[in-house]
Amino acid sequence: MKTILPNKAKHYCKVGKVLLLATAIQLTTNTQSMAFKRSAFISELRNNSQFVTIKGKITDKNGQPIIGASVMIKGSQIGSLSDANGDYSINAERTSILVFSYIGFTPKEITVGGQTTINVELEESSTSLGEVVVVGYSTKKQSEISSSISVVTGDKLRDVTSNEVSSLLQGRAPGVVVSTASGSPTSGSSIIVRGTGSINASTAPLIVVDGNIGGNYNPTDVETITILKDAAATGLYGSRAANGVIIITTKTGKSGKSVVSYNTTMGFTEASTGNFSLMNSQELYDYQSKFYSGLTPERLNNNTDWWDLGFRKGMVNTHTLSASGGSEKSTFYLSGNYYKEEGTLIHNDKTGYNLRGNFTQKLSDKFKISSFLNGIFINDVYNAGGTLYDSYVNMPFDPAYNPDGTPIDARYGTWYGRDRDNFLHTLQYNTSRAKSFNVSADINLDYNVLKNLTLSSYNRGNLVNYRSDSFNDKRTKSGATNNGTAYASNSYNNTFLTSNRLRYSNNFGKHSLAVLAVGEIEQGYSESLSANVKNLPAGRDAFSTATDIVTNPSGGNDTYQFSKYLGQVDYSFNEKYYAVASYVSEYSSRFGSNKPNGNFYQLGASWIASNEDFLKNNKAITFLKLRSSYGTTGNAYGIGYYAALGLYSISSGASYAGLPGAAPSQKANPDLTWEKSKSANIGVDITLFKRIDLSVDAYHKEAASLLFFRPLPATTGYSGVYENVGNVRNRGIEFNLTTKNFVKDFKWETNLNMAFNRNKVLEVNQGRTEVSTGARQPIAVGHDMDEWFMPVWSGVDPATGSPLWENRVKDADGKEFLTYTTNYNAASRLYTGKSSAPKFTGGLTNDFTYKNFTLSTFFNFVYGNYVYNDSRFFFDSDGLYESYNQMNLAKGWSRWEKPGDLATHPKPVHGRADNSNATSTRYLENGSYLRLRNVTLGYNLPTAWLNKAKVNKVRIFISGDNLWTLTKFTGTDPEVELGDGVSSIKYPISKKFLFGVNISL
Structure with missing residues (x-):
């Protein structure tokens, strides 16, 4: 410490007095100078202060505000959110680093320094690894x-x-x-x-x-x-x-200014006909004249296009109004949606109304309550006139209307078509419709018991009411038999679930641990009632006007229960190594009394190699993760509530003294239990140059104890029994690739995903080799579950024009020889090596952006599957069905006409009996396709225009769905339910042409 001597102290006092006097004189004589110095002092104080207020706006690449973007001080829990205008405000130290982030965008870090205003433009991310x-x-x-x-x-x-x-x-x-x-x-x-x-x-x-x-x-x-x-x-x-x-x-609300959005889409649809077309009157007349002597010229008096009468241009109209917002303690999201789509088939449409409300309230720092309420009302109108079938097979020779313009009743007068049905006449009177109301309500409670321990209770009630009814007027063909009929059914279903969860999570230096325990109960109940009456007056569909019943009213009620206990441990070290293990034990009332419980476990691990020192600064590989997993899972759906029990059914054949009786229908199996699947997966995620993201997965999955209803011989007194049978394997490879091709003013991003899967049946029960012997897809050991089994079509005999099939015969030594036969019954039934399951599937998306313009194209594709075109049985029948219209031959097809012709189709024969149109690979077609699923061109109105109107965002767009399909399939549409693989009188997919507007306030 420095010591001040007495004589020097006096000197300092004198100097101090002088300074104070000078300061006083200056303060009283020069206020302007004082103000200047005070301002400089405050400025210096600010520069030396630890905290400053940072403000700014967060926008996307188009200058549009990002609502609810996060602004965090790196390494802390201090943060803020942007409001409806993209504006934010946060207090931070000048040495702080601010992290700006939002889902779907690449986070950006900025050091505060001497800045008080920081405007940020976030770029859309091609990777979602941080989400x-x-x-x-x-x-x-x-x-x-x-x-x-x-x-x-x-x-x-x-x-x-x-x-x-x-x-x-x-x-x-x-x-x-x-x-x-x-x-x-x-x-x-x-x-x-x-x-x-x-x-x-x-x-x-x-x-x-x-x-x-x-x-x-x-x-x-x-x-x-x-x-x-x-x-x-x-x-x-x-x-x-x-x-x-x-x-x-x-969606949920975010704290900040409330946001109101309105989206609308309007347009029209039309049916896709693909490579398919039907004959007109002249074409059908010329074709039938080759084999049918019963033709008369007056058939050409009409040329009715039944397809054109059965289909139309439908309208699509959808409106959505939503509002969201809230504070730090309370958020909300409200939405209402109206959807109306007219089917391309006449008298067929869907109307839907949806209301949703999602609310979250923090009652304290420890307690949060969330509620989710959703209600859906749907009104479906079905075509009640057999229009789809008639559009395919009705003959152009038959007129649709009387001379006075009213639809003809095909049951009377001259009618060339086999079914004598004019759907236009039927649709005047018959109706078929359904209504449903589905309400789901959730109450979720989260309570922080301790700093790192949370107790949650998630609860849901789901109620569904469904009613369907139909009316067949006595004036129509379908209603004439019972003098007018009406059918109605009502069903009610409810499900109540409570899921109670205890979660602990904590960080210990470089270690991170999360432990979860859950107890869950789900209870379901359903009831149904149906009735079918007859003898109704014309135009009256009320049950009270009926005088008799078609069948006795029926109904019943069912209930089921699931209860589950599970635990999971999640561990990570140093943001490099991750491991997870879980165990599940669940009870189901659907299974037998001996084995109602199923126990399952799962293991997984991953390594983020890019966080290792040897890859941290690698400019090429910016992210690299290796993954692996193994575990067991189960299946309990798709079987009856009482699949394990012995059941009886009410039967009119089992009655006594006029009273209904019951007969055995299902044999009990107390050992029935869960399907179980074991699966292994290895995968890799890699990002290159921050612009190329690739994920690849390879998996092996075996499903065992498959649930199967095995038919029993009639002598047992039962129709069948549910059993656990067989083993099926699926193996495959999947990849997902996203690339940012251009990233400046003109942006172009591409995503390609593909999946390859191979299926094989490894085992079925009781030493059998097939599940459904004789079926088109019998499910056999050593084969794909969806492999086709049928006679193999060999084309047409060039000498006679007769159909040919393969016939495989063996000699005395067991050596197999391939021969050909014109006798369908002698043809060999074979596994064809062709399956309804595709070899690979995928999608390709390209997104382009230039200034305020956006363009996206989306293709999806399916390759290697085979579809059985069952419809050709009717309208490609080689003369068997002369009273049905016929399809025009596809490109490359030809009919046999004379000896020596190499044709795809036999010579047509009236009323032929050689089964040329019976089940065989003749109608098994390549179902592969590439479809332009969507094209959308959009424009975002400039921000400068919108600010004057106090509107956040306006986007207008035009869009087209299913505009183009590349396929060899000869039907209207190659897309079918792949597990079934059959196209039979197909309602084709629709092309849609739409205009839309999105507005955000």
Whole structure:
């Protein structure tokens, strides 16, 4: 310490007095100078202060504000969110690093320094590795996941216009095969994940909405869809996840200014006819004159295009109004949707209304409550006149209308068609419709017991009411037999589920640990009632006007229960090494008393190699992760509630003294238990140059103890029994590739996904080699489950024009020889080596952006599957059905006319009896196709224009769905339900031409 001497102290006091006096004189005589110095002092104080207020705007590449973007101080829990204008504000130190992030965009880090205003433009990310996704009963960053998953954002689903999420997923994720059996807006699609692994039980994936099994939703409210494919991913749903899991997360509100959005789409649809066309009157007359002597010239007086009369241009109209927002403690999302689509087939349409409300409230720092309420009302109108069938087979010789313009009743007068049916006459009177109301309500409670321990209770009630009815007027062909009939059925279903979860998570230096325990109970109940009456007055469909019944009214009620206990441990070290293990034990009332429980386990591990020192600064490989998993999963769906019990059925043949009796129908099997699937997966995720993302997975999955209803001989007194039989294997490779081709003013991004799967039956029960002997697809050991089994068509005998089939014979030494026969019954039934399952499937998307313009194209493709075109049995029958219209020959086809002709079709013979149109590979066609699923051209109105109107965003677009299909298939549409593989009188898929507007306030 420095010592001040007394004499020097006096000197310093004098100096101090002088300074104080000078300062006082200056303060009183020069205020302007004082103000200047005060300002300089404050400025210097600010420069030396630790904290400053940073403000700015967060926008996307088009200058549009990003609402709800996160602004975090790196290494802390301090953060903020952007409001409806993209504006944010945060207090931070000048040495702080701000991290700006939003789902679907690449995070950006900026050091504060001397800045007080920081405007940020986030770029859309070609990788989603940093995004948080829902997996099982928790959320994780994609980079931390050890399993095989695919994530599809809601924006990607809204290119194609449909009210079915299953249809929207087509071609969007590798290994997820979506197929649609009908183009009707009232029908749905089927989904198969990584191949078919069941015989009688369900092959559909488990649906999870907002954290709970089941539930309902509308496509417009979907935020993300996560498809869980391997055992480690499906782990916590393992008891019912053998066919994969689809997790749907709906939108929620974000704190900040409220946002109101309105989206509308309008347009029209038309049926796709593909390579198919029917004959007109002249063509049919010329064809039949070669083999049918009963032709008369007056047939040419009419040239009715029944296809054109049966189909139309339908209208599509959809409107969605939503509002979201909230504060740090309370958020909300409200949405209403109206969807109307007219089918391309006349008298067929769907109308849907959907209301959703998602609310979250933080009651305290420890307690949060969330509620999700969704209601869907659907009104379906079905064609009640046999229009689809008649459009294919009715003859152009027959007129549709009387001279006065009214539809002809085909039952009377001259009519050349075999079925004597004019659907235009029938549709005047008959009706068929259905209505359903589906309500789902969730109450979720989360309580932080301790700092790292959370207790949650997720609860759901789901109620479904469904009614269908039909009326066949006595004035129509279908109603004449019973003098007018009416049918009605009502069903009611409810499901109640409670899922109670305890989760612990903590970080210990470089170690991270999360432990989850869950207890869950699901109870289901259903009841139904149906009645069918007759003798109704014309035009009266009320049951009270009937005087008799067609069948006795029927009904019943059912109930089932699932209960589950599970545990999971999730561990990671140093953001490099990850491991997960889970165990599930579940009870189901559907199984036998001896084995109602199923126990399943799952293991997974991954290594982020790019976080190692030897790859950290590698400019080429910016991310690299290796993954592996193994585990068991189960299946309990697709069988009856009482599949293990011995059942009796009411039978009119088992009656006594006029009273109904009961007869055995199902044999009991107390040992019936869960289907079980063992699966292994290895995968790699790699990012190159921050512009190329590639994920590759290889898997091996074996499904055992398959649920199967085995028919029993009539002598046993039972129709059959449910058993666990057989073993089926699926192996495959999947990859997903995303590239950023151009990244400046003109941006071009490409995504390609493909999946290859091979299926094989390894075993069936009781020493048999086939499950359904004699069927087209008998499911046999050593073969693909979907392999076709039938006589092999060998073409046409050039000398006689007769049909030929393969006949394989063996000599005395057992050596097989190939011969040919014109006798269908002598033809060999063979496994063809052709399957209804495709060899590979996938999708290709290209997104282009230039300034305010966007253009996207989306193709999906299916290759290597074979479709049995069963419709050709009717209208490619070589003269057998002269009273049905016939199809024009496809390109490259020809009919035999004279000896020596090398033709694809036999000579036509009136009323032929050689079975040329019977089941064989003749009608087995290549079902491969490449489809332009969607093209969308959009324009975002400039921000400068919108600011004046106080509008955040306006986007206008034109769009087309299913515009073009490349295929060799000769029917209207190659897309069929792939597990079935049959195209029979197909309602073709629709082309859609649409205009839309998206507005955000």
